[in-house]
Amino acid sequence: MSIAKAISNAMSGLTATARGTETVASNIANVMTPGYARRDMVVSAQLHGGGVRIDGITRIVNSSLLSESRLAASSVGDGTARASFHRSMEKVIGLPGEAHSLSGALTDFQAALSSAATRPDDEIRLSQVVSTASALADRLNAASTAVQGARSAAQQGIASDVATVNASLERVAYLNARISILDSDGKDATPLMDERQQVIDRIASIIPIQEVARDSGKVALFSAEGAVLLDGSVPARLGFSGADQVTAGQVVGAPLELLTLNGTPVTAAQMRLFGGGSLAANFQIRDQLAPQMQSELDDMAFDLHQRLVDPAVDPSLGAADAGLFTDGGARATAATVVGLSGRIALNATVDPGQGGQLWRLRSGLQAANGEPTGQSAILSALVQALDASRPAQAGSGFEGNGTLTARFGSVESRVSTRRVEAEADLTIRSSRQSTIASSLMAEGVDSDAEMQRLLQYEQSYAANARVLVAVDEMINQILRM
Structure with missing residues (x-):
């Protein structure tokens, strides 16, 4: 893998991590907001150039339960x-x-x-x-x-x-x-x-x-x-x-x-x-x-x-x-x-x-x-x-x-x-109605699950940052030669 590709992969990972963290923060902040549906970030691997691509933010709604x-x-x-x-x-x-x-x-x-x-x-x-x-x-x-x-x-x-x-x-x-x-x-x-x-x-x-x-x-x-x-x-x-x-x-x-x-x-x-x-x-x-x-x-x-x-x-x-x-x-x-x-x-x-x-x-x-x-x-x-x-x-x-x-x-x-x-x-x-509302709340934002996702994003951030640090050290070594 080239240095440029490594940097590109790490930067795409950091971008996805930042967006995912924003999504988690929004979910936790709106856990009791009426009408709010839990957000989830959708990502996929980039076929050319490597890294990840953010495909969008989706609302997670149980349509039958909402009906x-x-x-x-x-x-x-x-x-x-x-x-x-x-x-x-x-x-x-x-x-x-x-x-x-x-x-x-x-x-x-x-x-x-x-x-x-x-x-x-x-x-x-x-x-x-x-x-x-x-x-x-x-x-x-x-x-x-x-x-x-x-x-x-x-x-x-x-x-x-x-x-x-x-x-x-x-x-x-x-x-x-x-x-x-x-x-x-x-x-x-x-x-x-x-x-x-x-x-x-x-x-x-x-x-x-x-x-x-x-x-x-x-x-x-x-x-x-x-x-x-x-x-x-x-x-x-x-x-x-x-x-x-x-x-x-x-x-x-x-x-x-x-x-x-x-x-x-x-x-x-x-x-x-x-x-x-x-x-x-x-x-x-x-x-x-x-x-x-x-x-x-x-x-x-x-x-x-x-x-x-x-x-x-x-x-x-x-x-x-x-x-x-x-x-x-x-x-x-x-x-x-x-x-x-x-x-x-x-x-x-x-x-x-x-x-x-x-x-x-x-x-x-x-x-x-x-x-x-x-x-x-x-x-x-x-x-x-x-x-x-x-x-x-x-x-x-x-x-x-x-x-x-x-x-x-x-x-x-x-x-x-x-x-x-x-x-x-x-x-x-x-x-x-109360029973259905409780089920709808259970299908909504789960603060424990969101905190787990936040920890995963933290680990992803650390890993991508480590790649950039390693690349920086490699470049410095080359420049000192």
Whole structure:
């Protein structure tokens, strides 16, 4: 081997050692950085001239594990949104037996009625009936408002998710282009690949994503169900529009909307293409879960209304007269039951605060006067009507005979059961995500292995440096001759 060749070999070895040391340092420094993939230097022997050639820096990524991680993130995003909704509903409705629950407000009202029935001449007791009845109506109103608030939040969440997906897809398309340019120039594009992975992970929590490798370091993105999100230089664009506030009775098409894809409306059947993440969960809350809760509240409010509007309970009422509870001042009907829980109110004729008279509670809402003051028949009939086991209203979510208390308790029980089931489901999903994340971390940077590689580079550096020292000594010997 000539001296020149020895120097060339040693210099190429030192260059590779320096680059390898930089790679190890980067790996150790970013061991906990999200989206960072371990780097490895690729070298090969130079066929002409000897020495080693640096072929590039590669990212070491377990593609199948990364794909599973993204699917798990989508699943957790879906479960988190639904569990949060059910927790908020349980907080508003309350648990059976709790003082602030709907059934607690009903119990207070029934107790006040029973007390007034024993002393119909006592205006303090009659005032307590008005107070507890108003509180019960307010609780139903508040619950309905919370349900529609959840629908509105879901509507806004959809808009936010769509904006995030669109911005992220545009960023991935840009990074694809930059990575392709760097790849063609033979430059290191791994930092941009790390960023791209983080951006795709952001999309994955909203829509389940499948990543497919393309030429020149590019990637194509598809939803898990097959919708094309990015395959080429121009990303797909999701569209969504609608008012921020949603009210009871609004459904898809009247006037709520679904997504559009590249300007084309997505049908209800095609929405499965975007199922599995937080976007789908927000649609489910807006269009299914919250309307179901609203329907149950409306059924309770209608049952309460119908029990007390019966002429057998209050003979002073005519066929068109409102009972103790009204639908915004009017008599509720089966045709107007949607949203009733948000409109139900105490009849103003018995509320002194609204110009009414307390004596109408004992004499009848449409009675001419309050005499005699000791009559308790109507108050007792009101108590019995609430306690009676009656058939469920046609079209309601209740079945068979039941008391009003039983039906309130049934709804509270359903809400609690849904919350427990949603949280149990979220726990399973989160556990799976945690397990996959741990496996992904294990596949990433191993600090012990990196230190071993650093020692190998140190030995390589020493060996190549020794060659240069030996060459230097040889040259000096020759020059001294």
